[in-house]
Amino acid sequence: MTLSFAHILRRPLVTERSTQLKEMNKFVFEVAPNATKGQIREVVEAAFHVDVTGVNTMRVPGKLRRRGQRTGYQSEWKKAIVTLKKGQDIKYAEPQG
Numbered sequence: 894m895t896l897s898f899a900h901i902l903r904r905p906l907v908t909e910r911s912t913q914l915k916e917m918n919k920f921v922f923e924v925a926p927n928a929t930k931g932q933i934r935e936v937v938e939a940a941f942h943v944d945v946t947g948v949n950t951m952r953v954p955g956k957l958r959r960r961g962q963r964t965g966y967q968s969e970w971k972k973a974i975v976t977l978k979k980g981q982d983i984k985y986a987e988p989q990g
Contacts (some may be wrong), residue, residue, distance in 0.1 A: 901924055921975075923972060925936050930948040946978055952971050
């Protein structure tokens with residue numbers, strides 16, 4: 894089963910830590926929970942025309958959230974840290990702040 898670019902890569906994660914990882918040619922994305930490392934590598938290479946040297950993935954557990962007396966959980970999601978070949982870069986719009 895092949896998933897399209899839009900199904901595998903959900904959004905880039907722009908946090909303080911991910912900004913620091915950019916200096917080491919590592920970029921962080923939220924990805925589909927059932928996406929494999931190979932699929933993530935193929936999609937990033939095709940979408941951004943770069944050479945991927947490594948993909949690390951991790952599952953982020955859902956957090957307990959409360960609103961008054963009601964409680965619930967956020968959904969768990971999957972994060973991928975993609976390492977690129979030295980000298981390459983991924984350009985995407987970052988929020989100004």
